[in-house]
Amino acid sequence: MSTVPISGRHMPPSVPFTGYQLGASYDEMFSASGVPRAHYGALHRHLLELPDEQMRRRKSVADQSFLHQGITFTVYGKDEGTERIFPHDLVPRIITSTEWSRVERGLEQRIRALNEFLKDIYHEGRILNDNVVPREMVYSCRHFRREMRGLDVPRGIYITVVGTDLIRLPSGEFVILEDNLRVPSGVSYMLTSRQVMKRVFPEWFRQTQVRPIEPYPHALLATLRSLAQEGRPDPTIVLLSPGVFNSAYFEHAFLARQMGIQLVEGRDLVVNDNILYMRTTTGLERVDVIYRRVDDDFIDPLAFRSDSILGVPGLFNSYRAGNVTLANAIGTGIADDKALYAYVPRIIRYYLNEEPIINNVETFLMTEEKERRHVTGNLEKYVVKAVGESGGYGMLIGPHSTADERAEFRTRIETDPRNYIAQPTIQLSTAPCFIDGCIEPRHIDLRPYILFGDKVTIVPGGLTRVALKKGSLVVNSSQGGGSKDTWVVNE
Amino acid sequence: MLSRVADNLYWMSRYLERAEHTARLLDVQLGLILETGQESGDGRWMRLVQCLGITAKPPSEEDPSRLIHWLAFDAASRASIVTAIGTARENARQVREMISSEMWEQVNRMYHDARAISAGGYQDRDPLDFLHEVITGCHLFRGLVSATMNHGEGWQFIRLGRYIERAGLVSTLLDVHFREFLPDGRASIDPGDHLEWIGLLKSCTAFEAYCKVYTAELGAGRIAEFLLLNREFPHSVRYAVDNMQSSLGQLPEGASSQGSSRLHRLAGRLQASLNFSQMDEILADGLSAYLADVQRQCIQIHHVLHQVYIDYPIETAIEA
Numbered sequence: 076m077s078t079v080p081i082s083g084r085h086m087p088p089s090v091p092f093t094g095y096q097l098g099a100s101y102d103e104m105f106s107a108s109g110v111p112r113a114h115y116g117a118l119h120r121h122l123l124e125l126p127d128e129q130m131r132r133r134k135s136v137a138d139q140s141f142l143h144q145g146i147t148f149t150v151y152g153k154d155e156g157t158e159r160i161f162p163h164d165l166v167p168r169i170i171t172s173t174e175w176s177r178v179e180r181g182l183e184q185r186i187r188a189l190n191e192f193l194k195d196i197y198h199e200g201r202i203l204n205d206n207v208v209p210r211e212m213v214y215s216c217r218h219f220r221r222e223m224r225g226l227d228v229p230r231g232i233y234i235t236v237v238g239t240d241l242i243r244l245p246s247g248e249f250v251i252l253e254d255n256l257r258v259p260s261g262v263s264y265m266l267t268s269r270q271v272m273k274r275v276f277p278e279w280f281r282q283t284q285v286r287p288i289e290p291y292p293h294a295l296l297a298t299l300r301s302l303a304q305e306g307r308p309d310p311t312i313v314l315l316s317p318g319v320f321n322s323a324y325f326e327h328a329f330l331a332r333q334m335g336i337q338l339v340e341g342r343d344l345v346v347n348d349n350i351l352y353m354r355t356t357t358g359l360e361r362v363d364v365i366y367r368r369v370d371d372d373f374i375d376p377l378a379f380r381s382d383s384i385l386g387v388p389g390l391f392n393s394y395r396a397g398n399v400t401l402a403n404a405i406g407t408g409i410a411d412d413k414a415l416y417a418y419v420p421r422i423i424r425y426y427l428n429e430e431p432i433i434n435n436v437e438t439f440l441m442t443e444e445k446e447r448r449h450v451t452g453n454l455e456k457y458v459v460k461a462v463g464e465s466g467g468y469g470m471l472i473g474p475h476s477t478a479d480e481r482a483e484f485r486t487r488i489e490t491d492p493r494n495y496i497a498q499p500t501i502q503l504s505t506a507p508c509f510i511d512g513c514i515e516p517r518h519i520d521l522r523p524y525i526l527f528g529d530k531v532t533i534v535p536g537g538l539t540r541v542a543l544k545k546g547s548l549v550v551n552s553s554q555g556g557g558s559k560d561t562w563v564v565n566e
Numbered sequence: 567m568l569s570r571v572a573d574n575l576y577w578m579s580r581y582l583e584r585a586e587h588t589a590r591l592l593d594v595q596l597g598l599i600l601e602t603g604q605e606s607g608d609g610r611w612m613r614l615v616q617c618l619g620i621t622a623k624p625p626s627e628e629d630p631s632r633l634i635h636w637l638a639f640d641a642a643s644r645a646s647i648v649t650a651i652g653t654a655r656e657n658a659r660q661v662r663e664m665i666s667s668e669m670w671e672q673v674n675r676m677y678h679d680a681r682a683i684s685a686g687g688y689q690d691r692d693p694l695d696f697l698h699e700v701i702t703g704c705h706l707f708r709g710l711v712s713a714t715m716n717h718g719e720g721w722q723f724i725r726l727g728r729y730i731e732r733a734g735l736v737s738t739l740l741d742v743h744f745r746e747f748l749p750d751g752r753a754s755i756d757p758g759d760h761l762e763w764i765g766l767l768k769s770c771t772a773f774e775a776y777c778k779v780y781t782a783e784l785g786a787g788r789i790a791e792f793l794l795l796n797r798e799f800p801h802s803v804r805y806a807v808d809n810m811q812s813s814l815g816q817l818p819e820g821a822s823s824q825g826s827s828r829l830h831r832l833a834g835r836l837q838a839s840l841n842f843s844q845m846d847e848i849l850a851d852g853l854s855a856y857l858a859d860v861q862r863q864c865i866q867i868h869h870v871l872h873q874v875y876i877d878y879p880i881e882t883a884i885e886a
Contacts (some may be wrong), residue, residue, distance in 0.1 A: 142678065143671045145659065319660045333662035343568050345880055353570045356719065356875040358821040 091127065091514045092507075101247045101501040103168055114171050114566055117282060122166070127512050133275045134165055134509065138272050146264070146325055162557030163268060165275070168519060172286070175204045175563045178241065178249055181433030182523060184423060185532045186237055189254065189410045190527065191426040193233040197223045197406065207425050208418050212442075215338055215493055216415065217463055218257075218260060218408025220371065222378060226395060228404045230529070235402035236295070236366070237525040238262070238538075241433070243504035249435045252520065254419070256403065256411040258368050262524050263326035264558050265538040266333075268293060272560045285562045286535040291524065292333035295366070295532070298528030302400045303363045311351065313337045315344070317369050317385045327368055341369070344464045346389030349396040349420060359398040364400045370406050388428035413462040413496050414440055437499055441492040450497040451488055454481040457497040459488065474500050503548055508541060518542045520550050521561065533564035569844055569876045571664050572723045574657040576871075579727030580660050581654035582673070585647045586704035587735045588618060589697040592637060592647075596694060596767045599630075601761050613746060616747040617769075619738040620645045629712045634693055639684045647700055648684045651676050666714035669707065676703040722813040726871065729813070733806040735771060740803075748786050755786050763789060770801040790853060791845040804840040804861060810867070820874035822882045829870045836863045 097108055104115045141160040143146070170178075190468045196213055197203050213219055235546035238259030240252040246310040269288055273280055296312065303310035316327035318340045331338035343353050344362065367374065371385040378391035391398050409415065417438040420431045439446040439457070450457050454473050461469030471484045488495045505516035523537030539561040540550035550556040595614055611633045616623050618637075622645055626632040640646045655677040662670055683696055711724055728788055743766045745760050763784050767773040770793055779796070780788045796802040811833045820826045840860075848856045 143664070143675055144667070145670065145674050170610035319656075324659075325662075328659075332667075337568055337570060337571075338663045340570070343570050347880070354878075354880075356567050356569055356572050356820060357818045359880070 083223055089123065091130075091512070094513050094515055095507065096516065098502065099245060100514070100518065101243050101245050101504040102263065103243075103506040103519070114169050114564060118167065118169065118279070121279060122507075122514060130165070130509060131512065135167060137163065137271050137275050138200055139242075140274065141267070142268065143441055144304075146267055161264060162541075162543055162555075163264075163516075164543070164557055164559040166507045166509055166514065167272065167273070167279075167560040167562045168506045168521075169562045169564055170521075171534065172535075172563055172565045174249070176465065177432065178523065179533050179535075181249075181251075181431070182239055182525050182533055184427065184429060184432050185239070185251070185254070185419065186234060186525050186527055186531060188423040188426050189256065189419070190232060192422050193404070193407060193410055194231055194427075197233075198225065202422070202425055205425070207421055208415070212415060212418070212493075214408060216409045216412045218371070218406065218412060220406030220409075222391065223397075223404070223406040227397075229304060229397075232302060232527055233407050234405040234410070235298060235302065235404075235519075235527055237520045237527065239525065241521045241523070242436070242501060243521075245502055245504075247504075248434070249521075250436050251419075252436055253413065253416060254411040255522075256407040258327055258370060258403070259522075259524070260323045260368075261538045261540075261558075262291065263329040263524060265524070265561070267329070268560045283562070284565055287562070288534040288536055291534045292330060294295045294526055294532045294534065295330070296334040296336070298526045298532065299364050299366055299402055301528035302535055304397060304400065304459060307363050308444050311337075311353075311361060312364040312366065313373075315339055315341070315365050315367040315372070317341075321333045321368075323368065330366075337367075341383075341387050344387040344390070346387060346393050349389070349393045349398055351387070351390060351393045351399045362399060364402065366402050371408065372403070374401075386551055408463075409452075411439070413460050414442070415462075416495065417496065436501060439497040441488050441495040441497065446497075447488065447492055451485050454484060458498060458500050459484050459497045461493055462494055462496060470549075472500065475548075488564050500548070503550075506539070506541070506559070508543065510543075515545070517545070518548050518550065519559070536561035567719045567723075569666075569878075571661045571720065573872075573876045574661045575664065575720050575723040576727040577848040578654045578657035578661075578673070579607075579724040580709065580731040582704050582707060583651045583728045583731040584703055584735070585650035585654065587732075588637060588645075588647050588650065589704075590771070591617060591739075591769050593635065593694060593697045593701070594765050595769075596634075596697075596762060598765050610873070613742060615645075617739045618645065619735065635877065638693060638696065639846050640683045641681070647683075647697075651680045651700070661720075664720055666710065668710045668714045672703070672707050672710055674691045676700070676707070679703075685748060708739045711742060719817060722816050726810055726812040729806040729810040730864055730868055732801065733803050734861055736793060736803050736806070737857045737860045739766070739769060739866075740790065741854055743849075744786070744790065744853055753786075755784055760784065767793075772799060772801055787845055787849060790849070794848075794857075795840060795843065795845060806841050807833075807837050814871075817875070822874060822876040825874035825878070829867065831872050832863065832867050836860065836867070 090110070095105070104111055104119065106112050110357070139161055144239045147160050192202065202208050205212060216510070234256045236259060238255045238261060240255065241249050242252045243249055254534060267290060269496045299312050300310060313336055314327055314331045316324060316338055318324065321327070328338055337353065339353055345352050345354060345359065351362045353362055369385050372380045374387045375386045375388060375391040376383045377388045390399070393404070394401055394405070416435065417440055419434055423429060423431045439450050441447045441450065450459070455476065457473045459471040464470070471480060473481070503518040503520055508517040519539050520543050521537055521539055523533055524530040541557045541558045541559055542548055542550045542555070543557045544555055548550070559566060591614060600856050611630060612627055624633055625636050636643045637645055639645045641648050641652070643649060656671045658665060658670055658673045679699065683691070690747065711721070714723055747756070747762055765771060767776050767789065772793060776789070779792065792799065792802065794803050797804060797808070799805055814830060814833050
């Protein structure tokens with residue numbers, strides 16, 4: 076990694092970086108104390124020159140802008156109905172285009188392999204017959220949908236929209252932390268945060284060539300369109316949302332508006348004779364492709380959970396009959412099961428005959444007795460995750476846990492080993508954040524968004540999530556995380 | 567357009583019309599207190615509640631500050647301005663992708679401002695400031711509706727909501743006022759009530775417009791004629807119904823053609839009555855009965871509109 080050539084010398088950090096302490100993690104901005112990396116040089120100078128009150132003022136302009144656009148979540152409980160904006164940090168995270176092109180290639184490779192895997196396990200199951208992935212691992216996953224066996228999906232594409240979480244090891248290497256293949260969210264924060272940043276810091280964008288992310292909605296629409304059935308030249312595409320009470324509702328409305336498609340809820344749709352329609356003021360109108368933001372379980376009360384009121388009775392039959400496309404397909408959750416994650420490098424080698432471009436984080440399977448014994452004996456060193464959970468729930472972070480919590484997880488693992496995996500505690504990389512008038516390091520990850528239709532499209536960058544609590548390693552918004560703008564720049 | 571979306575746009579618009587009307591009526595009443603010197607005891611506040619067509623029981627009959635709170639700031643009261651803005655915004659939130667960002671940001675800003683005032687701190691503010699902000703905010707929103715979104719189907723549902731609500735509100739206001747200040751058997755205005763009649767006109771932003779047509783000389787018949795039958799004044803009942811009818815004419819035919827023609831017949835009948843009636847005849851037959859009939863027809867149009875475009879049975883609508 077190149078740095079500003081002040082060889083070997085450590086500079087004393089200057090205001091507003093006085094409190095900036097480098098830890099064991101890789102720091103995105105500094106290669107050594109007070110020495111910014113080359114691609115951060117311009118931003119570092121800007122931050123040095125920008126008076127504190129200017130930064131505060133722009134922060135409040137940005138916050139107002141989020142509030143007025145309604146980019147908020149509702150706080151339930153004690154002060155019902157108050158709305159808070161999603162925490163957002165003003166200091167952008169910068170990735171060089173060299174680093175990015177490797178990430179891009181690695182993600183495309185991974186998506187293609189995982190898609191092959193899904194096609195295979197819902198058809199012949201070659202990978203299971205060849206004992207590369209254990210059969211029981213697949214069939215015991217609660218996201219495996221036997222209803223999908225033998226069903227051909229349009230273009231053979233199961234995972235249309237993917238949000239993959241990457242982190243940086245202390246060496247600076249990007250690795251994959253998890254794949255989100257069901258209904259990944261957060262892309263609206265990536266897009267709106269860029270809009271707001273352009274308004275608040277136009278001068279930064281004038282000086283730096285930041286690669287644009289704005290084409291995302293158009294690319295998503297084109298991808299969805301490419302999945303329509305044959306013989307429907309002007310397909311109707313809709314976005315299916317659980318409705319206004321869903322925490323990602325802002326995003327659903329935002330994307331629908333950006334794409335110019337209808338935002339529908341289950342109650343707007345009706346199936347007749349295996350054809351799906353939406354209720355409009357002029358009568359029923361046929362629907363061809365659904366970008367669905369409703370989980371498998373809730374999508375059709377006749378096929379899956381019968382208590383769901385979010386879904387559409389008969390939708391799955393219409394899907395089976397090939398009259399409507401769902402993106403993502405049903406049953407993709409099997410491939411982002413956290414235990415299956417450990418097999419992804421093998422899956423890539425099996426289908427593509429290539430070495431993985433981006434590595435996994437070392438993962439211990441609790442179903443393997445040796446690994447389980449090792450982990451349960453050293454829980455304070457590991458992060459334990461429930462395989463089917465997301466959003467930072469059902470997790471034990473060893474170094475930050477109490478003895479009671481560890482004892483509880485030990486019992487849970489012993490009772491249901493298939494449900495847990497363990498990974499070493501990784502010091503996520505840190506990036507500068509504007510905290511109370513100073514700039515301090517906070518841990519971050521990266522979630523790029525990948526679209527897969529007639530081709531693979533990845534907009535440069537993604538959502539950088541920040542653990543705003545000092546020292547915290549949990550970046551999920553449900554657990555006090557925030558976000559920041561992500562720039563891919565040419566060196 | 568999705569039926570649910572049409573429904574949300576319609577109600578968003580109705581609630582904003584209601585918020586603006588409530589704010590203006592309160593504003594006028596607070597002005598009248600200054601001019602007449604009577605703060606309570608003359609049934610003014612209960613009359614205001616009736617003018618707004620509110621059937622819920624107010625918290626106090628003659629304590630002005632509690633009533634103002636209930637009508638303006640109280641988020642728990644279904645009659646308050648804050649609630650009307652909140653409901654409008656909730657409807658807007660469900661159709662965010664259908665309205666322009668400018669519209670959404672305006673209604674969202676009004677909501678946050680109203681919530682902040684409602685949650686505390688309104689005591690040390692002049693309520694008039696708040697009422698004026700609401701009125702200006704609604705004007706701004708209407709301007710944005712007109713300037714920033716397609717004048718297509720959704721826009722027509724917004725107009726329908728606004729004008730159905732307005733026709734109902736103005737006719738209720740007229741009815742209550744005439745029963746109070748021009749009881750049976752009296753033909754002309756009591757000079758002591760002069761300010762109240764100006765107040766009635768101001769409640770519909772009609773005072774200046776009235777003067778241009780009839781001069782500042784107030785006559786009960788003329789006021790009724792102006793607010794009920796004037797073709798050009800935007801807050802007259804006839805104007806509202808004319809616009810409602812024009813919006814209905816722009817809508818595509820609904821899921822059932824039978825229902826569509828019924829809707830046009832109902833709206834056409836009401837429009838014809840307002841276009842061709844004579845004020846002296848209405849007064850002779852009883853204004854109150856005529857206004858009650860207008861209100862009944864508005865409600866009927868609302869129901870049929872709902873049946874034709876929003877809540878139709880699926881069997882009648884399966885694509886051929």
